[in-house]
Amino acid sequence: MPQHSIAFSTLAQQDDLSLSNHLNLNTWYDFDHASLVADAPGSLTYVVIFSFQLGMHVANFAQQLEQWGGELVGVVRYEAHADLPPAFAFAISNADAQLNDQVKAYSAENGVQCAALVNPPKLSQAGLLVMDMDSTAITIECIDEIARLGGVYDEVAAVTAQAMAGQLDFSESLRQRVAKLAGIKLDLVDDLKSQLPLMPGVEQLCAVLRENNWHLAIASGGFIPFAKQVQSVLNLDKIHANQLDDDGAALVGTVSGQIVDAQEKARFLAQYREQLQLPKSQTMAIGDGANDLLMMQEAGLGVAVHGKEKVVAQAPAAITAGSLAQLLYFLTIPLRD
Template identity: 50%
Template sequence: MSKTNMAQPPAEQSLVNLTLNKWFSYQDSVFLPLTNIPNKQQGLFSIAFAGDFDVSSVNSIIDFLAKQNQIVTAICQYQPDLGLAPALCFYAKNAEQAINPLVLQEFSHTLDCQLVQVAAPPSLYKPGLLVMDMDSTAITIECIDEIARLADVYDEVASVTALAMAGKLDFSESLNQRVAKLEGIEKSLIEELKSALPLMPGIKVLCQILKQHDWYLAIASGGFVPFAERVQELINLDEVHANVLEFKDDKLTGKVLGTIVDAQQKAIILESLQHKLGLEKSQTVAIGDGANDLVMMAKAGLGVAVHGKPKVVEQAQAAICEGSLLQLLYMLAIPLENEPAL
């Protein structure tokens, strides 16, 4: 950026003058380039994305963070993928206490954007692990509810699903209750449903990009194996873990076989994969939408709620509240590599 651009009055200065992937200080409405980059192991990174940003929105975010005792010391504009609009990252070097994600969400609505905070962010450019929920995360539906439609017990099953996902009912208990109502469903109908699974927008491209950077991808789902295996085929996952439905004479018996993949089991799967791959915790990411994903998300270096219920958003480290899952890249590709730290 030229000195002329840097000295423009605030009303004239545009963020397009910010060089992508470079860090700047910001004082008296002037951006000044920094020679070094933030230390990813210290402070907090606030990421504003999915918005139309200008100097006014920069000032609003800085003021909001300051009221939360987070003083911004560096700003970067970056674009992890051409399928995403540029985002802004605000670094607060001495900040330690993250802001409640629901508070971030409420503030971001005033700017018509999304705002998340991460500490010690994972790096897209090093091998990593992503463990994802399946229903309403990797795909847009709850498979058990769709099976229930076939048995004409949708309302009964969906109401129990909603209670379980909101954390108001033990997951294993709820699963057994719901599956019992599916007794007699033909296996052929399960196969038909499996063949038409709707992927969550952005998940396929996200997985392609992660695989290009040597990430290991897995599903840990409270759903069912046939659907998880189909998703594995569609987005090239390394492995899947889900519940096994019992069939007899090509019909559902209403029972689940083996260990139920509940909240604790999901966390066990994540930790087991981390150790198997020899990864640091900071290079592990878990995403999900329901209360039964929270334990897994807490065990990961970064836990992200995806279109989650308020309880899940509040307890996650970060949340993608709307839009494509490709937006996860904003949290993995902050420009922090290959340069000395501030």
């Protein structure tokens, strides 16, 4: 157990800058009121808070954690990457079942990033990241952009609205939307493919993961040509997406093969994990939509990134603003011995 300690009152009264003078990086500090009874391995919940401007949020957040139940055992200030400001992680034993929801609510109300994690993946060990593509690895929805090029965006959007309202499942909505793309010239699709806008931070995230022997993949309800382009740019190991059919000159309005829906994404992750002989705890899945939730549940850690409100509520963790490089905060917590 750590040999350092800090008075809770000290933490609860100082801002981020002042705390940097009290807390050495990567050193756990016990709270003066914490139990001396050692926790069983894996019994701790780690609650992280990070932002480029934390100010008094660390102090305020600590006081909230005290009120939410469980025993606040200690705190650590740590650096996930040289380009990211230090984060803080609190260790909590016997955490209340509502803690995750409370942490997410605090994040939404205060404009900082927070998450409650149990047995998080470790950057220092080989792992697997599976990403959604549209609005996750890249900033656009490819089917919408193809539809704009073909002048059928409103028609495609109407089908999307039906799916969002629960009137169509993903496979049927995909087939109906793709049908409206028939006749769009491949040169327009190729132009779009050549200039895909990457999500900020995804290049840095993938580079760091690859340096640490992680495997990288995309599982997308989008289309193979775009996934291949992202694979090339990010040096990914595998992609799994839908086959968009064409006649050599234009799209024909159909997809062929297995539709990559929510179940297929989860199946792909599980199969790839088994192929790599990795434990579930060393896998992470990220996405923005409801179609990604099963994949998140199949992973050791699922994270909603810039996700819809309902997805953020259901995902184990979330990043609601800023660079995807911030995912490194979840993988680099100096776990207590």
